[in-house]
Amino acid sequence: xxxxxxxxxxxxxxxxxxxxxxxxxxxxxxxxxxxxxxxxxxxxxxxxxxxxxxxxxxxxxxxxxxxxxxxxxxxxxxxxxxxxxxxxxxxxxxxxxxxxxxxxxxxxxxxxxxxxxxxxxxxxxxxxxxxxxxxxxxxxxxxxxxxxxxxxxxxxxxxxxxxxxxxxxxxxxxxxxxxxxxxxxxxxxx
Amino acid sequence: xxxxxxxxxxxxxxxxxxxxxxxxxxxxxxxxxxxxxxxxxxxxxxxxxxxxxxxxxxxxxxxxxxxxxxxxxxxxxxxxxxxxxxxxxxxxxxxxxxxxxxxxxxxxxxxxxxxxxxxxxxxxxxxxxxxxxxxxxxxxxxxxxxxxxxxxxxxxxxxxxxxxxxxxxxxxxxxxxxxxxxxxxxxxxxxxxxxxxxxxxxxxxxxxxxxxxxxxxxxxxxxxxxxxxxxxxxxxxxxxxxxxxxxxxxxxxxxxxxxxxxxxxxxxxxxxxxxxxxxxxxxxxxxxxxxxxxxxxxxxxxxxxxxxxxxxxxxxxxxxxxxxxxxxxxxxxxxxxxxxxxxxxxxxxxxxxxxxxxxxxxxxxxxxxxxxxxxxxxxxxxxxxxxxxxxxxxxxxxxxxxxxxxxxxxxxxxxxxxxxxxxxxxxxxxxxxxxxxxxxxxxxxxxxxxxxxxxxxxxxxxxxxxxxxxxxxxxxxxxxxxxxxxxxxxxxxxxxxxxxxxxxxxxxxxxxxxxxxxxxxxxxxxxxxxxxxxxxxxxxxxxxxxxxxxxxxxxxxxxxxxxxxxxxxxxxxxxxxxxxxxxxxxxxxxxxxxxxxxxxxxxxxxxxxxxxxxxxxxxxxxxxxxxxxxxxxxxxxxxxxxxxxxxxxxxxxxxxxxxxxxxxxxxx
Numbered sequence: 001x002x003x004x005x006x007x008x009x010x011x012x013x014x015x016x017x018x019x020x021x022x023x024x025x026x027x028x029x030x031x032x033x034x035x036x037x038x039x040x041x042x043x044x045x046x047x048x049x050x051x052x053x054x055x056x057x058x059x060x061x062x063x064x065x066x067x068x069x070x071x072x073x074x075x076x077x078x079x080x081x082x083x084x085x086x087x088x089x090x091x092x093x094x095x096x097x098x099x100x101x102x103x104x105x106x107x108x109x110x111x112x113x114x115x116x117x118x119x120x121x122x123x124x125x126x127x128x129x130x131x132x133x134x135x136x137x138x139x140x141x142x143x144x145x146x147x148x149x150x151x152x153x154x155x156x157x158x159x160x161x162x163x164x165x166x167x168x169x170x171x172x173x174x175x176x177x178x179x180x181x182x183x184x185x186x187x188x189x190x
Numbered sequence: 191x192x193x194x195x196x197x198x199x200x201x202x203x204x205x206x207x208x209x210x211x212x213x214x215x216x217x218x219x220x221x222x223x224x225x226x227x228x229x230x231x232x233x234x235x236x237x238x239x240x241x242x243x244x245x246x247x248x249x250x251x252x253x254x255x256x257x258x259x260x261x262x263x264x265x266x267x268x269x270x271x272x273x274x275x276x277x278x279x280x281x282x283x284x285x286x287x288x289x290x291x292x293x294x295x296x297x298x299x300x301x302x303x304x305x306x307x308x309x310x311x312x313x314x315x316x317x318x319x320x321x322x323x324x325x326x327x328x329x330x331x332x333x334x335x336x337x338x339x340x341x342x343x344x345x346x347x348x349x350x351x352x353x354x355x356x357x358x359x360x361x362x363x364x365x366x367x368x369x370x371x372x373x374x375x376x377x378x379x380x381x382x383x384x385x386x387x388x389x390x391x392x393x394x395x396x397x398x399x400x401x402x403x404x405x406x407x408x409x410x411x412x413x414x415x416x417x418x419x420x421x422x423x424x425x426x427x428x429x430x431x432x433x434x435x436x437x438x439x440x441x442x443x444x445x446x447x448x449x450x451x452x453x454x455x456x457x458x459x460x461x462x463x464x465x466x467x468x469x470x471x472x473x474x475x476x477x478x479x480x481x482x483x484x485x486x487x488x489x490x491x492x493x494x495x496x497x498x499x500x501x502x503x504x505x506x507x508x509x510x511x512x513x514x515x516x517x518x519x520x521x522x523x524x525x526x527x528x529x530x531x532x533x534x535x536x537x538x539x540x541x542x543x544x545x546x547x548x549x550x551x552x553x554x555x556x557x558x559x560x561x562x563x564x565x566x567x568x569x570x571x572x573x574x575x576x577x578x579x580x581x582x583x584x585x586x587x588x589x590x591x592x593x594x595x596x597x598x599x600x601x602x603x604x605x606x607x608x609x610x611x612x613x614x615x616x617x618x619x620x621x622x623x624x625x626x627x628x629x630x631x632x633x634x635x636x637x638x639x640x641x642x643x644x645x646x647x648x649x650x651x652x653x654x655x656x657x658x659x660x661x662x663x664x665x666x667x668x669x670x671x672x673x674x675x676x677x678x679x680x681x682x683x684x685x686x687x688x689x690x691x692x693x694x695x696x697x698x699x700x701x702x703x704x705x706x707x708x709x710x711x712x713x714x715x716x717x718x719x720x721x722x723x724x725x726x727x728x729x730x731x732x733x734x735x736x737x738x739x740x741x742x743x744x745x746x747x748x749x750x751x752x753x754x755x756x757x758x759x760x761x762x763x764x765x766x767x768x769x770x771x772x773x774x775x776x777x778x779x780x781x782x783x784x785x786x787x788x789x790x791x792x793x794x795x796x797x798x799x800x801x802x803x804x805x806x807x808x809x810x811x812x813x814x815x816x817x818x819x820x821x822x823x824x825x826x827x828x829x830x831x832x833x834x835x836x837x838x839x840x841x842x843x844x845x846x847x848x849x850x851x852x853x854x855x856x857x858x
Contacts, residue, residue, distance in 0.1 A: 017520055
């Protein structure tokens with residue numbers, strides 16, 4: 001249609017900086033960006049668990065592959081890390097190696113995995129393939145997960161030597177975070 | 191194999207997009223035939239690679255290839271095939287891939303349509319589109335990779351988000367939303383091109399307006415589909431909660447609607463060019479802000495994806511786009527000189543301006559309410575939310591004002607109106623206003639705002655209908671045609687105008703329906719044992735039985751509830767609770783009995799098949815069905831306005847009489 005150079009009314013005016021537009025633009029853009037940047041690290045889903053600072057809910061669960069049940073009381077006296085996970089959860093694969101390594105490094109801390117909504121044979125197969133260095137407990141009907149208020153996996157609770165929950169972490173852990181949160185769980189013990 | 195193929199296609203798309211953007215900008219600065227040819231070729235190549243990448247992903251999803259990370263994330267052997275098919279947009283990485291597909295489609299259509307038009311603008315426009323395309327390709331190549339290789343693939347996956355499987359609306363809502371969001375890239379590119387060239391001519395405002403209208407239709411439908419989904423699935427009986435993600439889709443809609451109107455003034459009078467360009471650019475920036483809000487995990491919402499690592503990347507893009515926009519506007523806005531003058535005094539021109547300012551005020555109000563909790567948390571470390579009261583208090587008056595403007599604006603003539611014209615334009619519609627207000631009063635409306643909405647709604651309805659019929663009457667009088675023939679002719683000749691008033695009719699129905707449904711409903715919560723009944727309004731509901739249904743991917747508990755209205759049985763409703771594999775919380779599906787006047791809404795809070803009790807939320811929601819109908823009308827209006835004019839005949843009707851002429855309205 002209009003392939004020919006346009007025949008529009010006014011010849012273009014020279015480009016010049018419009019201070020009003022600049023001021024108005026910056027007045028909107030700068031505060032908006034500042035607020036967004038400041039909130040970037042925030043996780044709105046981690047509404048602070050009401051359990052933090054309280055004693056961990058009691059449980060007694062049988063480990064995968066059989067054996068004596070593990071109870072909360074048997075953990076007293078040393079800090080514990082309780083990780084809720086499942087074989088169908090991709091982030092759980094991601095953190096598995098870090099947790100297994102940390103369990104070997106921190107031998108004064110008891111690591112426990114609680115299997116969330118999964119079947120024992122699949123869990124055994126998973127652990128056989130990927131190795132494990134701490135007990136995985138079956139949680140039939142998810143009672144322990146409910147008691148801990150688990151919403152989705154992975155979720156990990158850090159418990160001090162007195163059995164108080166010090167921290168709850170939602171999402172896959174890495175080595176650095178595990179070490180930092182264990183330090184807090186230890187610091188909380190007398 | 192598949193992961194490698196997918197990654198290769200993504201990289202090729204990234205390459206085509208970034209290359210095309212470079213060539214486009216270079217060609218814009220120094221136009222050559224070859225440059226424009228290659229810009230287009232690279233745009234088509236980008237689209238082609240994106241389409242192929244999407245096909246590869248669909249293939250992987252349908253064949254349950256768990257070596258593809260996205261499939262391992264959302265795939266499952268136990269879900270029906272259609273769920274596998276739509277899993278493409280059920281989670282973050284796939285939805286961005288799908289985004290690329292939509293982007294590709296838009297770029298192809300917009301480039302093809304303008305391949306030999308607007309030679310000075312188009313290379314810049316394609317350059318901007320491909321720059322945006324390059325960013326999303328980059329996301330797919332790195333931070334949100336859907337085609338990562340899973341070294342030891344699992345045997346089966348968890349299946350997509352249960353909410354997606356729970357209702358068909360969740361299947362069609364995302365494609366509409368993406369078509370709305372992504373489509374805003376096209377007018378953004380055109381607006382940037384106008385600024386880069388330093389001119390916005392009358393021939394270029396048309397593609398700008400049309401490519402704004404198309405995604406606007408999608409966005410309108412998407413927003414309402416989202417509300418409909420919330421209504422049909424979430425079970426709290428409402429359709430809108432001012433949730434951050436809902437706001438994220440509403441914000442660009444507001445600015446886009448404003449821009450559609452101001453574009454008309456650019457076209458008619460050559461004024462408000464810079465303002466329109468700013469609105470269009472703002473619309474795109476708000477879609478990116480919305481993307482950030484949905485994908486970064488910064489905002490908590492029932493609609494948002496879980497937290498992901500792409501937040502910072504999107505924020506960087508948003509910052510870059512914002513700065514680019516501010517700089518571009520600062521340097522070039524003065525070059526878009528107005529060619530005409532805006533009338534002052536009571537006229538349609540001024541009402542257009544008022545309408546635009548109201549929309550922008552609305553935008554800032556919603557934006558402030560959405561971002562404010564973040565400000566408070568950053569400053570004081572307290573979690574808070576700006577609740578519905580703020581939004582309701584602010585949006586109700588703005589909505590009523592918009593309804594008022596939608597009535598008065600089209601009633602007024604262009605240019606300055608005389609006192610006589612004002613009277614003949616504004617007095618007759620008061621009949622409509624009074625009629626609807628009296629009807630409302632008779633039906634028990636007592637809320638002042640609802641009354642006001644009905645009053646202005648009646649006014650606007652009168653004006654809208656008479657404006658729709660104005661050209662028909664003119665033809666009947668001047669050509670001696672019968673009503674139907676005149677109607678057809680008038681529609682054909684004044685298609686855009688016709689479409690606009692259809693959209694207005696839809697909008698006014700929607701506003702009235704929202705006002706009535708949010709103030710005139712009633713509800714109660716009851717615990718019923720088997721055989722027990724409860725009454726609400728004209729309805730009586732009886733809990734008959736609970737039963738369990740097993741499907742491969744979910745277990746459901748249904749409550750059979752018999753409904754009678756005014757003592758006469760009208761059938762049974764089956765609200766249900768669904769328990770999905772791999773999801774702890776059950777998801778309810780309310781049962782809704784929709785009629786033109788009101789909905790009966792039943793939602794289960796808890797149900798125990800053993801003790802045979804059910805906790806039931808019973809609601810009677812008046813006029814909700816009209817919101818969905820109104821949206822269809824708005825979309826229809828948009829489509830009518832968008833359709834190419836018949837046989838190239840673009841004859842505008844004699845608009846509401848020019849100054850001095852007798853107003854045809856006086857005779858009605």
